[in-house]
């Protein structure tokens with residue numbers, strides 16, 4: 001889709017972050033897994049969908065296959081993410097029905 005191609009910025013970075021689900025300013029603790037992926041979609045406010053590709057070994061054929069993984073992650077107020085950015089996400093407690101990860105930083 002064409003709207004995914006353009007560089008779209010999701011929200012603005014605010015200095016006084018009052019987001020309770022922010023790992024730095026809020027009460028959410030990051031523990032467990034930490035992943036790096038590309039922010040591909042942001043239809044819902046304060047949410048990004050992070051996509052990453054994994055190589056999975058298939059024992060029967062002794063080869064690898066490419067597996068796509070998409071994770072919905074919470075985007076705190078103090079972080080500015082654009083579509084196509086590489087982000088690091090960390091696992092937290094369940095933040096909503098689909099979110100249990102939070103964006104920690106944008107990688108350059």
Ligand SMILES: [Zn+2]
Pocket residue numbers: 017018019022023024025026076077078079
């Ligand atoms: Zn914050």
